Amino acid sequence: MEHLEQIPEFRSSPELREELYKYGLQKEYKAGTVILNENASIRSIPIVTRGVMRVVRTEEDGREILLYYIKAGESCIMSFLGGLHNETSKVKAEVEEDAEILFLPVEKVPHFIRLYPQWLDYIFRLYHKRFEELLEVVNAIAFKKVDERLLGLLRKKSELASSQTVQTTHEQLANELGTARVVVSRLLKQLEENGVVALGRNKITLL
Numbered sequence: 001m002e003h004l005e006q007i008p009e010f011r012s013s014p015e016l017r018e019e020l021y022k023y024g025l026q027k028e029y030k031a032g033t034v035i036l037n038e039n040a041s042i043r044s045i046p047i048v049t050r051g052v053m054r055v056v057r058t059e060e061d062g063r064e065i066l067l068y069y070i071k072a073g074e075s076c077i078m079s080f081l082g083g084l085h086n087e088t089s090k091v092k093a094e095v096e097e098d099a100e101i102l103f104l105p106v107e108k109v110p111h112f113i114r115l116y117p118q119w120l121d122y123i124f125r126l127y128h129k130r131f132e133e134l135l136e137v138v139n140a141i142a143f144k145k146v147d148e149r150l151l152g153l154l155r156k157k158s159e160l161a162s163s164q165t166v167q168t169t170h171e172q173l174a175n176e177l178g179t180a181r182v183v184v185s186r187l188l189k190q191l192e193e194n195g196v197v198a199l200g201r202n203k204i205t206l207l
Helices: 014-023 077-084 106-115 117-143 146-161 170-177 181-193
Strands: 025-029 034-036 044-058 064-071 092-105 165-167 197-200 203-206
Touching (some): 014 092, 014 106, 025 044, 034 044, 044 077, 044 106, 064 117, 064 170, 077 106, 077 117, 092 106, 092 146, 106 117, 117 146, 146 181, 146 203, 170 181, 181 197
Antiparallel strands (some): 025 092, 034 092, 044 064, 165 203
């Protein structure tokens, strides 16, 4: 139970942690695994205990836009909301780094809401954080140039990996930014020429 003890809202309630492990199912996934697809039924709420997931929205033409990352100790608030209202998923969740995830059956969520105020505190904290992150996405798309968004995404990935070197491809970056690969390749080349990054095979190092 050491993973859940790291979550502030769960630290003060051994009973809550015990019930989460009692009803939850823990699984391990490799990077690149899709946990939840758009339009899929939401049967459980994922709580990441190790690793990172990314949540994206896919447009009709197949392009994706990155909404936010889910780090260890966090969950997907859209799964909470969709599961509570018996709606299908509006997003796709994919493992960014090898992850361990605890899945809580969605039918148990009302039970936790009734019995544990810490659970509600957890949900509201995540909701507040995701709302701010989605506002940042809207602001970036509306007011920032693609090169600024690209550099911001690289810095975010570097922070998540705790490394100046980011393991990624031009295609993946383009998908997450909702733009074309050739655009990303051109901008990365400019950043390299300006001494901001160093490009390698499937990796980018921030200088």
